[in-house]
Amino acid sequence: MADRNDVLGAAQRVLNADPGASMTVVAEAAGVSRATLNRHFDSRETLLVELGTRSLDQWAQRLDAVDVEAVAASGDAARIRAALEDLVLGYVDDSDAFGFALTDHVILANAALEERTQALADREAVLFAAAQASGVLRADLPLRWFGHAIYGLLVAAREAVRIGDVARRDAGHLVLSSLLAGVVPS
Structure with a gap:
């Protein structure tokens, strides 16, 4: 399961490629559900x-x-x-x-x-x-x-x-x- 640092790393990669990427896209890139992403970042x-x-x-x-x-x-x-x-x-x-x-x-x-x-x-x-x-x-x-x-x-x-x-x-x-x-x- 992805921890907070994994999620941040995925978010960095996604946002560098597409600065307007949604939280859903970030969650998918981190390999977590949107709910899990929201537990890390509301x-x-x-x-x-x-x-x-x-x-x-x-x-x-x-x-x-x-x-x-x-x-x-x-x-x-x-x-x-x-x-x-x-x-x-x-x-x-x-x-x-x-x-x-x-x-x-x-x-x-x-x-x-x-x-x-x-x-x-x-x-x-x-x-x-x-x-x-x-x-x-x-x-x-x-x-x-x-x-x-x-x-x-x-x-x-x-x-x-x-x-x-x-x-x-x-x-x-x-x-x-x-x-x-x-x-x-x-």
Whole structure:
């Protein structure tokens, strides 16, 4: 019998393929009845908020893994760039599991998730500020623009992979090169 984590995993897979999938479709993918799904999550909103929380947990783990605060404090341009690249490539990997959370209206409208999102964006901005100061990122752009640009590129990559315009293996390179070099010839 599927436990809560099995159901969440199935929901992630289903919602990444079809963000509008019903609870019935999620239950079928998890191999449980709709009643069993409802025992775990009393509504689609509850399920989505749990998945949104998990996506933010993953974001926090990515920030911890690259040690954004220590890297930013180092002022070392090479170290900052490497951390930025690792972070962005990690985000692309995470979009395999949590890409739907980038655009889901229930998740984006939840006040608690939005508050936590802002706290994580503040942590991320510390790295962006150091990247600007060290010449890794353009200093003439607003600090918060980088987070929005990455977000937009992740949404674009997720959709391009989902509909088959881009191979999954190319998504990381496309996001990273678009962020760091743009889309004009060098």
